[in-house]
Amino acid sequence: MNKNLLPLLAVAAVFALAACDKNTEHEQHAAPAAAPAQTMPTAAANPALLSPETANEKAPELFKAKFATTKGDMVIEVRRAWSPNGADRFYNLVKTGYYDDTAFFRIVNGFMAQMGIHGDPAVNAKWRPATIQDDPSAGQSNKPGYVTFAKTGMPNSRTTQIFFNFGDNAFLDGQGFTPFGKVVEGAQVLGALNLEYGETPDQGAIQSSGNAYLKANFPRLDYVKTARIVP
Numbered sequence: 001m002n003k004n005l006l007p008l009l010a011v012a013a014v015f016a017l018a019a020c021d022k023n024t025e026h027e028q029h030a031a032p033a034a035a036p037a038q039t040m041p042t043a044a045a046n047p048a049l050l051s052p053e054t055a056n057e058k059a060p061e062l063f064k065a066k067f068a069t070t071k072g073d074m075v076i077e078v079r080r081a082w083s084p085n086g087a088d089r090f091y092n093l094v095k096t097g098y099y100d101d102t103a104f105f106r107i108v109n110g111f112m113a114q115m116g117i118h119g120d121p122a123v124n125a126k127w128r129p130a131t132i133q134d135d136p137s138a139g140q141s142n143k144p145g146y147v148t149f150a151k152t153g154m155p156n157s158r159t160t161q162i163f164f165n166f167g168d169n170a171f172l173d174g175q176g177f178t179p180f181g182k183v184v185e186g187a188q189v190l191g192a193l194n195l196e197y198g199e200t201p202d203q204g205a206i207q208s209s210g211n212a213y214l215k216a217n218f219p220r221l222d223y224v225k226t227a228r229i230v231p
Helices: 003-017 041-045 084-095 121-127 170-175 188-192 203-217
Strands: 062-069 072-079 102-108 112-115 146-149 162-165 179-185 223-230
Touching: 062 084, 072 084, 072 188, 084 146, 084 179, 084 223, 102 203, 121 203
Parallel strands: none
Antiparallel strands: 062 072, 062 223, 072 179, 102 112, 102 223, 112 162, 146 162, 146 179
């Protein structure tokens, strides 16, 4: 990719990040036909996935989460002091198994990889309005390997979607994108993620039809197989 284009692409992509839960960044694309909505067994087996109001445990000041992905394992180290509300939400999402079998549905080469829409539409319906308060910056920047919650253009709009910074995205720091952790093991996984679909998957269709839509239309996407808190 022409390196001179990266700043322009990053600026354009941040507008999509800022509208991640409104789906406005995809309105200009004709979405592939969505497969019928399905209810995955995870929600039935784990009622906590349908009760975001109960996912309110305070996270440890320092903890790690292991993401086993289709391209290998990586470990995220989370520091609560960087983004207390973000760290608490991430901790509870991992503990409830929310990120299991979730896709890296949006990847912008040189910018970031985004994930965090559940594969079960019933789960999405519960979590999409379950926002958390913004965190003021603690001085951490969106550097390569740092992990941050996506949000809409409105204050206090973070829910479940997170992104992994590929490049030095310091221009996001003043826009409410506060990193809560960083990849400390398995960083090569980010470089191995499949880029072929780019921003094509339609977020509205993922919300309403889940993994049925993704697996029918984007069969080579990479996924988080499991996410667990580890020592």
